């Protein structure tokens with residue numbers, strides 16, 4: 001009798017799941033297992049929970065739904081709080097397991113767990129079978145070995161577009177024979193994970209609910225019910241509302257939906273609705289996502305260091321007072337503050353917003369980018385180690401395809417991407433009475449302009465914490481001197 005476990009991690013789904021399908025094919029009986037690893041629920045060096053409440057709540061919902069979906073197929077998901085390398089070997093003994101199937105990760109901490117587990121299981125005569133399965137393009141289909149992955153995204157993209165093909169999505173199983181008797185297990189509560197209860201602010205772009213069914217429903221809604229994909233390229237840089245971008249990231253990050261599933265739907269949309277720049281652009285963005293995972297595979301843990309992949313010795317500041325004002329959205333720059341308030345209260349921020357606040361932190365405040373990356377890691381509902389640290393390296397100018405000191409002009413960005421100030425007023429009610437684009441610079445408003453607005457600058461808003469022009473010049477000098485001394 002062959003008994004197998006499928007170890008679920010950031011792949012909480014039954015569709016397009018090669019380890020699950022392989023386990024069912026090769027074994028007589030199969031059970032799933034998920035571990036809430038206590039190492040994911042400690043505090044980061046900055047003191048924030050490594051997994052904040054928004055994401056933890058989302059993950060709990062995803063795990064609950066996967067459990068239900070596996071039960072409907074005849075199997076189950078065993079849920080534990082503990083280290084996989086402690087839990088899984090014991091389960092192998094208790095349930096006479098011959099093989100464990102799982103999706104391989106790339107980041108150092110996740111990889112370490114796999115290595116330790118493999119060693120322990122070897123002693124128990126249990127085989128650990130790892131599969132590649134998080135990216136749109138399979139690692140074996142890349143036209144170059146990992147060591148030679150191009151440093152420029154454009155080169156990477158052009159090469160895979162020319163020479164690789166996306167594999168077909170794997171169908172979910174129809175039924176699973178479980179190992180009997182199934183041990184009874186229960187999900188922990190947020191408190192048991194050491195976290196506080198949270199409620200999503202009702203201004204959130206979406207009422208994010210975790211789970212595979214929810215993720216698939218969002219694809220259905222965005223592409224088919226609301227037919228939004230046809231304009232994605234034009235709307236994707238906006239910041240207000242549910243529909244300017246897909247919001248797939250939260251479900252993608254924890255693997256409730258697979259990128260190949262999205263690809264399959266986009267192709268179906270192109271064949272039946274319209275094929276245009278927008279449909280291409282969604283695939284383009286999924287290639288960025290792939291790229292950051294492959295880049296971590298190539299460069300390893302240097303990506304987490306202050307100097308990033310470039311290994312630049314920049315004299316980052318660690319002024320925690322300034323950082324705190326950025327974190328809670330009190331910098332005196334409404335566009336930055338609105339975005340930071342959104343993140344604080346909902347766990348989500350648009351891609352445009354993320355680029356703006358990351359540029360402000362590193363290029364205006366000159367603060368250590370790791371502080372910002374840590375806060376995003378804790379707070380984002382869609383946190384993904386590859387996309388987060390890859391994008392922060394990029395924003396701080398220390399990534400693999402860094403192009404010198406580039407920064408966002410905050411006021412220009414505000415006028416371009418929030419051209420009537422609606423986004424800022426939505427998140428900063430104290431500015432609600434300032435009409436139009438003036439809302440982006442309340443500190444420059446003259447007395448006459450404030451008449452009849454009931455707005456009092458000293459009472460209703462914060463003074464800017466930095467001079468935008470001077471700070472950029474100062475930080476450019478610091479950046480360039482690090483470049484010279486390399």
Ligand SMILES: Cc1cc2nc3c(=O)[nH]c(=O)nc-3n(C[C@H](O)[C@H](O)[C@H](O)COP(=O)(O)OP(=O)(O)OC[C@H]3O[C@@H](n4cnc5c(N)ncnc54)[C@H](O)[C@@H]3O)c2cc1C
Pocket residue numbers: 236245246247248249250252253282285286288289292349350351352354355358376380382383384385387388389391392395
């Ligand atoms: C500083 C910074 C930190 C970030 N941290 C994360 C993170 O932890 N997790 C995360 O998923 N994304 C991260 N991103 C990328 C991007 O902001 C989000 O993926 C996007 O905003 C999610 O919203 P969406 O699903 O509506 O995106 P859409 O515009 O609808 O894009 C579709 C999908 O493409 C992928 N994608 C889009 N842009 C990027 C990008 N720049 N890099 C990688 N993948 C991308 C995502 O999977 C996204 O769901 C970060 C960006 C920046 C600038």
